[in-house]
Amino acid sequence: MSGHSKWHNIQARKGKQDAARxxxxxxxxxxxxxxxxxxxSNPESNSRLKDIIAxxxxxxxxxxxINRSIKRGAGELGDVNYEEITYEGYGPGGVAVIVEALTDNKNRSAGNIxxxxxxxGGSLGATGCVTFMFDRKGVLIVEKTDSTDEDEVMMMAIDAGAEDFTPDGDVFEITTSVExxxxxxxxxxxSGIEFVSAEISMVPQTMVALDxxxxxxxxxxxxxxxxxxDVQNVWHNAEFPEGWGE
Structure with a gap:
């Protein structure tokens, strides 16, 4: 099975992300x-919460x-209100960009973004201007180890209902429907599988190759x-040059 590689585009930035843990x-x-x-606050009856805990x-x-954040959300440690907002636009070179934000001040977030x-050198666009270029998918990244059997992991993923399984360097990328x-x-x-990352992602249908x-x-x-x-996630369809960031 093969498909778009999310990991290929984020691994060059992993060191920077680790530094900003x-x-x-x-x-x-x-x-x-x-x-x-x-x-x-009960993940067994709140599937979204369960996925975010993962x-x-x-x-x-x-x-x-993790528990402190859940208690705050449940009102046990004071009441905080955030609004979910999605911004869309284009970056340099025509790269499509989606920004997901959680904010307590829409005006501040809109101005900053x-x-x-x-x-x-980019421009913020209207709602829906680039979303159609992406598919909302579940993406699970599993690190390869000496004891990892690729065929076994692939069959487990397929049997569990995965749409796609892609070996990519030192990881496996597993794609699922949101459902x-x-x-x-x-x-x-x-089954004992541990994840490097596990989240719902906006996966681009086509990539824009960059110099x-x-x-x-x-x-x-x-x-x-x-x-x-205020920014939670930044999704894009930029394809960085081979070896970028190494």
Missing amino acids: GKIFTKIGKELLVAAKEGG KAKAANMPSDT RHAFEKS DFSNVRQSLED NDMAEKIEKMIDRLEDDD
Whole structure:
């Protein structure tokens, strides 16, 4: 099976993400808070919360930090309100960009995100201007080890309901429908599989190949967006040059 490789496009940035682990925990904490606020603090009856807990564990987020975010969402540690907003537009070179935000101030977020687009040579567009270029999918990344049997992992993924299985360097990338994501993740987890990452993603249908100059501009734009405390995720269809960031 083969398909779009999300991991290929993020692995060059992994070191930078690891260095910003505290910020990553903050962003996941907000997701946990919102999920608990909307659906309750019990992951067994709140599938969205259960999936985000899995995402948090894959990012090595401490259990007490996870539990504290859930309690805040359930109102046990004070009431906080965040609104989910999606922004869309184009970066340099015609790269399609989707920004997902959780904010307590829409005006602040809109202004900051617009500024990040424009400062990078891009432009913020209307709702729906690039979403049609992406498919919403579950993406599970499994690290290869000396004891990993590729055929066994692939068959487990397929049997669990995965749509796609892609060996990619030192990882396996497993793609699912949004509806099957929870079941596939739980089935693999029950079989002893651990994830580098596990989340619902916006997967581009086609990629925009970049040269080194354009790749640097896009990376700076992504950095500006991800540095914003209101921004949760930045999805794009940029294909960085082979070996970029190494």
